[in-house]
Amino acid sequence: MLHDVSVMLRPGMPTWPGEPGIRLELVKSMARGDPANVRTFSEGIHTGTHLDAPEHFIDGARMSEQLPLDVLVGPCVVVEVAGDPDVSAPALEALFPLGRPVPERLLLRTRNSTGPSPVWTHDTFQTGYAAIGHDAARWLVERRVRLVGVDYLSVEPFHAKEPITHRTLLGADMVLIEGLDLRRVTAGPYRLLCLPLLLQGAEGAPARVVLES
16 A cells, blocks of 8 residues: 655645745646646745755755665654654654664654644644754664654754754765655554655755555
């Protein structure tokens, strides 16, 4: 079974404050006498479901087109992880006690996806989302996780004064998937298929992300 965990791209959808959203414009129309319907599309790279390449916060590091496909496709585990306000190292340690291997690809299903008011049910940006705390970022690096995914628009806490989580993870050459919609999947093993647009010279890319169970 295939589970699409991407967010539908649409004009007016929540975006990181100050970043451009979706623009979809009909430039040719059969109703106006054109031979076909044609639309143009533009968005900020970090809109909706997307990945961050290391160059996003590490100047001179790998761009999105340089990421190997073997990181983006393969076995992964979705975990239900507590985090209030953010995911912590002890919360991850409780899921992977000593002796239990930590997967190379880990998707974090947090309170963003659960409860009576998941973040993706809102049409405005939610500042109180659960992110990855700085201690949890170090925990992930120490356990050599290659890819981590989160269920809102950033791995970084919204009110962070410095992007420590991003720098910790991307400095370890980790791939970050942000903007996942994990409301309709449960914790467990899956096969991840994350295929970003092949953009040249970009620090990230929009992606369609599917889990196979």
